Amino acid sequence: AQTVTQSQPEMSVQEAETVTLSCTYDTSESNYYLFWYKQPPSRQMILVIRQEAYKQQNATENRFSVNFQKAAKSFSLKISDSQLGDTAMYFCARNAGGTSYGKLTFGQGTILTVHP
Amino acid sequence: NAGVMQNPRHLVRRRGQEARLRCSPMKGHSHVYWYRQLPEEGLKFMVYLQKENIIDESGMPKERFSAEFPKEGPSILRIQQVVRGDSAAYFCASSPPRTSRPEQYFGPGTRLTVT
Numbered sequence: 001a002q003t004v005t006q007s008q009p010e011m012s013v014q015e016a017e018t019v020t021l022s023c024t025y026d027t028s029e030s031n032y033y034l035f036w037y038k039q040p041p042s043r044q045m046i047l048v049i050r051q052e053a054y055k056q057q058n059a060t061e062n063r064f065s066v067n068f069q070k071a072a073k074s075f076s077l078k079i080s081d082s083q084l085g086d087t088a089m090y091f092c093a094r095n096a097g098g099t100s101y102g103k104l105t106f107g108q109g110t111i112l113t114v115h116p
Numbered sequence: 117n118a119g120v121m122q123n124p125r126h127l128v129r130r131r132g133q134e135a136r137l138r139c140s141p142m143k144g145h146s147h148v149y150w151y152r153q154l155p156e157e158g159l160k161f162m163v164y165l166q167k168e169n170i171i172d173e174s175g176m177p178k179e180r181f182s183a184e185f186p187k188e189g190p191s192i193l194r195i196q197q198v199v200r201g202d203s204a205a206y207f208c209a210s211s212p213p214r215t216s217r218p219e220q221y222f223g224p225g226t227r228l229t230v231t
Contacts, residue, residue, distance in 0.1 A: 033218050045159075045207060045222035091158055095218055102172050103149060104209075104220060106158040 004094055006107035013082045014115050020067075021077045021110050023092030030054075032097025034068070034075045035104070040088040048090070051075065053097070082114045118143065120210050120223035121190075128229045135195040135202070137226045141210030147171075148191045149220060150183060153205040165191060198230045 004025045013019035025034070036048040051059045051068050058066050063083075067076045079086055092107040121140040129135050141148050147166055151159040164172040165185035176183070180198075185191040195202055205227050209220035 035219060037222075042224075043205060043227075044224050045209075047219055047221065050219050102164045103161040103175070104151075104159075105161065106151075108158050 004092055004105050004107040006090075006092055006110050008110045009108070010111045010113070012113045012115060013079075015082055015084060017082055018078060018080045019082055019112065021079075021090050021092075021112065023075045023077070023107055025073050025075065025092070025094045025105075025107075027073070027094060027097060029097030033095045034066075035093045035095075036064070036066070036075075036077045037091045037093060037106075038086075038088045039091065039109070040085075045091075049077070079112075084114050084116060086112060087114045088112060120145075120208055120221055122208050122223035122226050124226060125224060126227050126229070128231060129198045130231055131199060132197050135198050135228055137193040137195075137206050137208075137228070139191040139193070139208030139210075139223060141191070141208075142221055145210035145212050145221075147211045147213070148185050149209045149211075150191075150193050151207045151209065153207060153225075155204075159207060162193070195228075198228075200230050203228055203230045 006023050032053045034051045038046045038048050049059050049061045049064050051066050058068050063080045065078045089109045089111050091109045093104040096102040123138050149164050150162040153159045161175040163176050163183045180196045182194045205225045207222050207225045209222045211220045
């Protein structure tokens, strides 16, 4: 089975500091997309950032950036200047890749708590 | 531009009843996905549909579950003869046509409770 693994069940960080969430994945495809989604207590799934596997440049969205290591199949999320509103469950996901944009495979999630 | 709409937000059914969950994709989106989230777990893929076609149902349980996305109207996830183990949050997501961006946009979910 092609899996996505988040090895950190819970993380905590002080407001304004930086935190990194880890994700590794398995795939036999050469072209695919990776995503980080945020699920706050409202349970709404919110897209945070995406990375295209054929692009070597790491994606960045404001305070969120990724460290994509294709050979190692690693895709970590860095949150800079953490804010209280960043408290949420974070899920790493990979799409099916190849010619299909279909289903997403999610990791187990990391609960992030930002402390004042 | 309205996001993905799901209704109802909360649904309570007794064991043996039927549950019908509805999803309206974002405007311009032709692909719909259903995922299930059990408590304290990540989302698990169930089915991927385009208008009038099931593209991938590899995550659907073999019995009692069905999905459709008709030419007109919302996508429907139907669970017949619900059991306690069906209690979960069910999320619908949509994405634009394949020539565009592949990310999926999620609705707020339907929380199903089976008593």
